[in-house]
Amino acid sequence: xxxxxxxxxxxxxxxxxxxxxxxxxxxxxxxxxxxxxxxxxxxxxxxxxxxxxxxxxxxxxxxxxxxxxxxxxxxxxxxxxxxxxxxxxxxxxxxxxxxxxxxxxxxxxxxxxxxxxxxxxxxxxxxxxxxxxxxxxxxxxxxxxxxxxxxxxxxxxxxxxxxxxxxxxxxxxxxxxxxxxxxxxxxxxxxxxxxxxxxxxxxxxxxxxxxxxxxxxxxxxxxxxxxxxxxxxxxxxxxxxxxxxxxxxxxxxxxxxxxxxxxxxxxxxxxxxxxxxxxxxxxxxxxxxxxxxx
Amino acid sequence: xxxxxxxxxxxxxxxxxxxxxxxxxxxxxxxxxxxxxxxxxxxxxxxxxxxxxxxxxxxxxxxxxxxxxxxxxxxxxxxxxxxxxxxxxxxxxxxxxxxxxxxxxxxxxxxxxxxxxxxxxxxxxxxxxxxxxxxxxxxxxxxxxxxxxxxxxxxxxxxxxxxxxxxxxxxxxxxxxxxxxxxxxxxxxxxxxxxxxxxxxxxxxxxxxxxxxxxxxxxxxxxxxxxxxxxxxxxx
Numbered sequence: 001x002x003x004x005x006x007x008x009x010x011x012x013x014x015x016x017x018x019x020x021x022x023x024x025x026x027x028x029x030x031x032x033x034x035x036x037x038x039x040x041x042x043x044x045x046x047x048x049x050x051x052x053x054x055x056x057x058x059x060x061x062x063x064x065x066x067x068x069x070x071x072x073x074x075x076x077x078x079x080x081x082x083x084x085x086x087x088x089x090x091x092x093x094x095x096x097x098x099x100x101x102x103x104x105x106x107x108x109x110x111x112x113x114x115x116x117x118x119x120x121x122x123x124x125x126x127x128x129x130x131x132x133x134x135x136x137x138x139x140x141x142x143x144x145x146x147x148x149x150x151x152x153x154x155x156x157x158x159x160x161x162x163x164x165x166x167x168x169x170x171x172x173x174x175x176x177x178x179x180x181x182x183x184x185x186x187x188x189x190x191x192x193x194x195x196x197x198x199x200x201x202x203x204x205x206x207x208x209x210x211x212x213x214x215x216x217x218x219x220x221x222x223x224x225x226x227x228x229x230x231x232x233x234x235x236x237x238x239x240x241x242x243x244x245x246x247x248x249x250x251x252x253x254x255x256x257x258x259x260x261x262x263x264x265x266x267x268x269x270x271x272x273x274x275x276x277x278x279x280x281x282x283x284x285x286x287x288x289x290x291x292x293x294x
Numbered sequence: 295x296x297x298x299x300x301x302x303x304x305x306x307x308x309x310x311x312x313x314x315x316x317x318x319x320x321x322x323x324x325x326x327x328x329x330x331x332x333x334x335x336x337x338x339x340x341x342x343x344x345x346x347x348x349x350x351x352x353x354x355x356x357x358x359x360x361x362x363x364x365x366x367x368x369x370x371x372x373x374x375x376x377x378x379x380x381x382x383x384x385x386x387x388x389x390x391x392x393x394x395x396x397x398x399x400x401x402x403x404x405x406x407x408x409x410x411x412x413x414x415x416x417x418x419x420x421x422x423x424x425x426x427x428x429x430x431x432x433x434x435x436x437x438x439x440x441x442x443x444x445x446x447x448x449x450x451x452x453x454x455x456x457x458x459x460x461x462x463x464x465x466x467x468x469x470x471x472x473x474x475x476x477x478x479x480x481x482x483x484x485x486x487x488x489x490x491x492x493x494x495x496x497x498x499x500x501x502x503x504x505x506x507x508x509x510x511x512x513x514x515x516x517x518x519x520x521x522x523x524x525x526x527x528x529x530x
Contacts, residue, residue: 173490
């Protein structure tokens with residue numbers, strides 16, 4: 001904690017010197033790391049958050065490598081680290097972040113209602129969602145893949161479901177579930193949906209389904225947890241750009257986050273965040289995605 | 295609110311599937327519950343013990359746990375619940391015609407759980423019949439079965455209708471859990487579908503789902519009220 005705070009202070013101070021004329025006054029190492037040390041356009045979301053010195057960030061708490069709430073009681077993962085990069089840039093100490101659980105079905109509502117200031121929660125950017133919220137990023141490009149038992153050679157990709165015999169499991173209402181429905185012969189018999197991926201894995205173990213499908217990074221988490229038991233069947237067959245959800249009309253905040261992300265791609269903090277979290281599962285980071293300033 | 299009208303087909307599909315589950319589960323629970331009730335009031339101690347054990351277990355176990363057992367323990371034990379693939383039902387209820395083990399698992403869980411409450415509702419009715427009635431029947435030389443069938447059950451039925459109805463209404467509401475145990479497209483799951491896959495606002499979708507359940511439960515409640523009133527008149 002102590003060290004983290006120090007890092008936040010140091011970063012904020014360094015940035016303040018670099019960006020603005022009004023230097024840092026809190027060299028005493030106080031907890032108000034960034035208050036006043038950064039200036040943002042009056043009336044902007046950034047200014048409001050910086051003044052308040054507190055922020056609410058929506059994450060998931062059940063995705064290993066991205067946002068997983070363990071016994072420590074705080075979510076950990078790549079999404080959490082990306083959120084910290086942005087919050088630091090706002091001049092707020094990262095221990096002031098309040099993480100709010102935002103499962104898939106409430107993410108839009110949480111942003112629209114202002115329950116959270118932004119959402120970083122393996123949140124795929126798509127046109128449907130762009131109608132209600134705006135996306136900064138992407139900060140990562142995942143892809144949908146298929147998990148099968150290690151000894152299963154019968155499934156090599158989404159086309160393996162076309163003959164109508166094999167069953168696949170995913171999570172209710174998720175993008176991967178919608179995608180795989182296009183590759184099966186009969187949705188009613190071939191697609192099994194639960195509310196969590198854990199149940200899918202149990203169903204796979206029990207032989208009720210032949211495969212589990214979702215974004216590769218989530219599946220890699222399960223492969224890492226159970227050495228040698230499962231494998232991926234083939235390559236990613238979709239592109240899932242993960243974005244950061246903000247309010248639809250808040251263009252300034254979106255631009256700010258985009259700038260911050262681009263900076264983190266360059267200064268190495270983005271890669272470090274990955275190596276400390278999902279990178280441990282052996283997932284590929286690849287090149288930094290191109291920020292989509294739509 | 296336009297969500298409900300725009301996506302009416304989704305709500306209607308979910309409603310239809312939930313209705314199928316509820317009708318089948320209600321039939322199963324009433325039959326099984328009646329059997330357990332007879333066990334519980336039978337004069338043979340071991341049978342009574344079986345009935346009591348059944349009610350104690352299933353009345354005190356959360357439905358989610360029962361569902362977990364049905365959906366994950368049965369396959370682990372090697373059963374796909376194929377015994378529920380009854381030929382006639384296949385043609386009546388389209389969903390059963392297809393190979394959907396999770397539909398059958400959900401049905402098993404709902405039936406097992408609800409039967410315990412059905413049993414207790416029936417037993418409360420039996421207890422409402424004055425003991426003299428059964429004793430008089432026995433003194434006339436009736437067997438247990440004759441006694442039950444001709445004297446006790448016809449009278450107890452009246453007293454159990456209302457509690458039975460409450461049990462069935464509770465079961466309809468409980469059926470909302472099946473969507474989280476592998477049954478695709480029931481009413482509760484359509485909410486998840488519409489909000490997380492399509493990003494629709496949660497509140498109108500939740501209202502739409504609630505309306506679906508109210509359509510099933512409110513008329514049932516009204517019907518029970520009528521039956522109760524008619525009985526009150528008849529009893530005078």
